[in-house]
Amino acid sequence: MSTILAKKPSTLTDLPMHYCPGCGHGIVHRLLAETFEELNIADRVIGVAPVGCAVFADDYFTCDTVQGAHGRGPAIATGVKRSKPGAIVFSYQGDGDLASIGMAEIVHAAVRSENITVIFINNAIYGMTGGQMAPTTLVGQVATTAPKGRDPKMQGWPINMCEMLSQITGSKYLARVAVDTPQNVLKAKACIKKAFENQVNNVGFSMVEVISQCPTNWHASVEQALEFVRTKMIPQYPLGVFKDEGAK
Amino acid sequence: MTQKTLRKGNEALAEGAIRAGARFFAGYPITPQNEVPEYMAAHMADNGGAFVQAESEVAAINMVYGAAATGTRSMTSSSSPGISLKQEGITYLASADLPCLIVNVMRGGPGLGSISGAQGDYFQATRGGGNGDYHIIVLAPNSVEELGNFPKLGFDLAEKYRMPCMILADGILGQMMESMAFNFDPVDPNKIGKFDWAVDIHKNGRKKSKVFSYKGDNLIADVTERAKRYGLIEKTEARYEARNCEGADVILVAYGLSSRACLEAVSKAEEKGLKVGLFRPITLWPFPSKALKEVSQKAKGILVVEQSLGQLVQDVKLAVGDSVPVGLNAYPAGGQPDGEQILTAAKSLLTGKKEGLFDLQTHAEGFTYECKRDLSLGVQGDRKEVK
Amino acid sequence: MPKIEVDTNRCKACYLCVNVCPKKCLAPSKTISKKGYFPAQQIRPEDCIGCKMCYVMCPDVAITVLKD
Structure with missing residues (x-):
């Protein structure tokens, strides 16, 4: 009789995910699903799926889900939660x-300190539409709409959401994590769990930004993509907890 | 039925919505509908509901999307430019088959236009307004009493057919005060019943609910199913009011505030020896086409009175075809109709004169129409041949 | 002895698990899966220490770690 040390959480459906090989989305999905199990909240989680690569995320979680318009997740989540x-x-x-079309929605969800949890996948590129420049695209990073690399003179600089939202009184928990190594994945899990515990404890607006890899649109192998996370992404987007008022 | 009280239109609407079981409201300030969110801010929480002043109309309608997904009676209100912003959410609500109530207390347009009452959003409301093949149910009240009672009807229809419903009210209707009574008992939201499609807290392994707008390969089936529902609604839910249409020479067609001016025209017509009736669509979508065609069979003409530049008249033409001449007495851009002017136009229609009439035939016959915008007289002008 | 099972229906052969395994006991399979990938598989179960790093990194949640 063998014991199971680790397996797909029951809070994920059996449907294989559509993400490209090596993409970080699947890791984050699993961390969310594990969190639902461990906090024993699976029966009352309602997820809001976005427009973008994760538009089908609603098929992967066993919880009830709402999929709405691009950028409006925090507004939809506000309606559900209220x-x-x-x-x-x-x-x-x-x-x-989150950081372009939905900037107003995320900022004001934080301003109102909506008691919701936001998972922000930052891979510095538009994935589903085929590799256009994102608000978080790094200076010099090539995208289909920045074919010579992002030039600050033309396209400005990348935006750091955790730092920006930390200025808002209503934001209560802000953490930036990565999923490039097992160590970082475990740290990411701890932060995601904290962000959901906060909601259970009515702390207010919590967001975890995940620096994720997009081998396909970075035109990189999985190995090279992880290297890009370590050497380019993390220097621009330092990891850590930016705000933690749930601890008080 | 409650006792008659004197209420402002927007407040009657807001109170009516709460009585109808609305328990979620999100909105953004815009004139002339501000009393609605203000009333909700003051009373929603006391009734166990939630009021959110959103960061934009876009956010407000998406909050409604989220709240409606839970099966809560949810609504938003705005005025014309704000309703344009809400179109994103409205098309998503339609595609996700979510019931909700949207109120448009119309003002002048296009663009920022003016804050005076107008009816320029007829096309936007009745043709869908956002992207894709869809409709929403559109109710057009013409009194403060209807404004207060239509939220109940709106929610009932929205839930019955799982689609958004809009109350299309004129700015003046929202702002004016009238004696009114509610014709229904307050609805207990807990007794509306649960919807199997709504997202909720899972209990006892209930099947997963998924509210979504991306249909992919299933889109054809999805749109076709909705089209069948639309067909049923057109057949069964068209509402209208017909007054003095029997034996009338001219039937006025107008909705909302314009129909009130038409009532004045109807009452004055007899003094002047004219036989004038009024046909008032109460649902603008579905448009009561069949009923209009029937009541207008023996009329000598139909005069459409609208506070817009030839929008309602198109549905009237679609309904009656060439069976009866159709004239247009238009008061666009904040112009206000008046009974005397309507009668002048009605007379013109019967006598072949031009006064008070916007000539519908010019374009079709290869003429342009030079408009002299004179709000006191409606739209008039001279025909000019195109070279 | 720990054992790694890879769901070949889910695995997309990114080999994050192969690269992260401290004992190098995972490798690409030589058999193509129904999805058209060469899924990861455990090649030296005797070396496996059950550290679960492969599970932690797998983006397709394709890995089950068992212990006899």
Whole structure:
């Protein structure tokens, strides 16, 4: 009789994910699913899926889900949470979604300190649409709409969301993590868990930014993509907890 | 039925919505609908609901999307430019088959336009307004009493057919005060019942609910199914009011505030020896085409009175075809109709004169129409042949 | 002895697990999967220490770690 040390959480459906090989989305999905199991909240989680690569995320979680318009996740989550205060509501968003078209929604969800959890996947590129420049694209990074690399004179500089949102009184927990190594994945898990515990404890707006790899649109092998995370992404987007008022 | 009280239109609407079981409201300030969010801010929480002043109309309608997904009676209100911003959310609500109530207290347009009442959003409301093949149910009240009672009807229809419903009200209707009574008992939201499609807290391994807008390969089936529902709605839910149409020479067609001016025209017509009736669509979508065609069979003409530049008249033409002449008495851009002017136009229609009439035939016959915008007289002008 | 099972229906052969395994006991399979990938597989179960790093890194949640 063998014991199971680790396996796919029951809070994920059996449907194989559509993400490209080596993409970070799947790792984050699993961390969320494990968190739902461990906090025993699976029966009351309602997820808000975005527009972007994770548009099909609603198929992968066993919880109830709402999939809405690009950038509006925090507004949709606000509507769900205010109508069902007992639910644990999370919005899952990419960088174009959250830091470009949905900038007003994320900022004001933080301003109102909506008691929701936001998972922000930052891979510095528009994935689903085929590699266009994102608000978080690094200086010099090539994208289909920045074919010579992002030039600050033309396209400005990348935006650091955790640092920006930390200036807002209503944001209560802000952490930036990566999923490039097992160590970082375990740290990411701890932060995601904290962000959901905060919601259970009515702390207020919590967001975890995940620096994720996009081998396909970075035109890199999985190995090279992880190297890019370590040597380029993390220097621009330092990892750590930027705000933790849930601890008080 | 409650006792008659004097209420401002926007406040009657807000109170009516709460009575109808609305328990989520998100909105953004814009004139002339501000009393609605203000009333909600003051009373929603006391009724166990949630009020959110959103960061934008876009956010407000998406909050409604989230709240509606939980099966809560959810609504937003705005005025014309704000409704344009909400179109993103409205098309998503339609595609996700979510019931909700959207209120447009119309003002002048296009663009920022003006804050005076207008009816220029008819096309936007009745044709969908956002991207894709869809409709929303559109209710057009013409009194403060209807404004207060339509939220109940709106929510009931929205839930019955799983689609958004809009109350299309004129700015003046929202701002004016009238004696009114509610014709329904307050709805207990807990007794509306649970919807199997709504997202909720799972209990006892209930099947996963998924509210979504991306249909991919299933889009054809999805749109086709909705089209069938639309067909049923057109057949069964068209609402209208017909007054003095029997034996009338001219039937006025107008909705909302314009229909109130038409009532004045109807009452004055008899003094002047004219036989004038009024056909008032109450649902703008579905448009009561069949009923209009029937009541207008023996009329000598139909005069469409609208506070817009030839929008309602298109549905009237679609309904009656060439069976009866159709004239247009238009008051666009904040112009206000008046009974006397309507009668002048009605007379013109019967006598072949031009006064008070916007000539519908010019374009079709290869003429342009030079508009002299004179709000006191509606739209008039001279025909000019195109070289 | 720990054992690694890879769900070949989920694995997309990114080999994050292969690269992260401290004992190098995972490797690409020589058999193509239904999805058209050469999925990862455990090649030296005797070396496996059950550290679960492969599971932690797998983006497709394709790995089950068992212990006899």
